Amino acid sequence: DAGVIQSPRHEVTEMGQEVTLRCKPISGHNSLFWYRQTMMRGLELLIYFNNNVPIDDSGMPEDRFSAKMPNASFSTLKIQPSEPRDSAVYFCASRTSVTDTQYFGPGTRLTVL
Amino acid sequence: AQSVSQHNHHVILSEAASLELGCNYSYGGTVNLFWYVQYPGQHLQLLLKYFSGDPLVKGIKGFEAEFIKSKFSFNLRKPSVQWSDTAEYFCAAYGNNRLAFGKGNQVVVIP
Numbered sequence: 154d155a156g157v158i159q160s161p162r163h164e165v166t167e168m169g170q171e172v173t174l175r176c177k178p179i180s181g182h183n184s185l186f187w188y189r190q191t192m193m194r195g196l197e198l199l200i201y202f203n204n205n206v207p208i209d210d211s212g213m214p215e216d217r218f219s220a221k222m223p224n225a226s227f228s229t230l231k232i233q234p235s236e237p238r239d240s241a242v243y244f245c246a247s248r249t250s251v252t253d254t255q256y257f258g259p260g261t262r263l264t265v266l
Numbered sequence: 267a268q269s270v271s272q273h274n275h276h277v278i279l280s281e282a283a284s285l286e287l288g289c290n291y292s293y294g295g296t297v298n299l300f301w302y303v304q305y306p307g308q309h310l311q312l313l314l315k316y317f318s319g320d321p322l323v324k325g326i327k328g329f330e331a332e333f334i335k336s337k338f339s340f341n342l343r344k345p346s347v348q349w350s351d352t353a354e355y356f357c358a359a360y361g362n363n364r365l366a367f368g369k370g371n372q373v374v375v376i377p
Binding site: 186195196198208209244246253254255256257258259260 | 298300302308309310311312315317356360363364365366367368369370
């Protein structure tokens with residue numbers, strides 16, 4: 154199994170630009186999670202989906218952030234417009250409902266100048 | 267809300283020393299517990315997990331953790347560390363449909 158796949162691995166952009174992060178969960182996993190990791194705040198849950206439906210988006214910092222999961226094998230996290238304080242590593246994770254173990258992708262390191 | 271506390275954020279020790287990382291969680295219901303490891307520049311990987319049964323859990327790379335329900339703790343241990351154990355270690359607790367992470371322990375092993 155290829156594991157959770159994220160793209161791009163690195164993204165450098167200028168303030169005000171739109172950023173789209175992509176995630177492909179492990180096949181057969183029906184829950185998907187987006188996390189943000191920073192030195193100051195550690196690992197924070199932004200949003201998670203169950204069977205493609207957003208269940209809890211209380212961790213999404215503000216309206217500039219949006220996430221979609223159009224099908225079981227793909228999700229996006231979009232930031233529009235981006236700001237320097239959005240710089241972080243964004244992880245996607247997936248799990249089956251049975252094991253409750255989340256498997257993490259390699260992350261996308263986002264730098265907003 | 268559920269929370270996870272990890273102490274001693276930075277730990278520096280020599281090879282062959284013993285390592286213990288503390289983890290306390292706040293959730294009072296049924297909880298599943300995890301330790302993840304993040305090697306430099308890499309993503310989080312599962313070290314071990316506890317769902318039920320024997321409270322002493324053995325994971326990969328010689329790590330083990332003990333679940334003590336009365337103390338709401340799930341401490342991670344390794345009797346003899348190696349340089350390759352240099353990483354950040356995260357404790358996590360799953361309950362009420364949410365996985366909460368601690369802030370992590372940055373562990374540096376000196377050869």
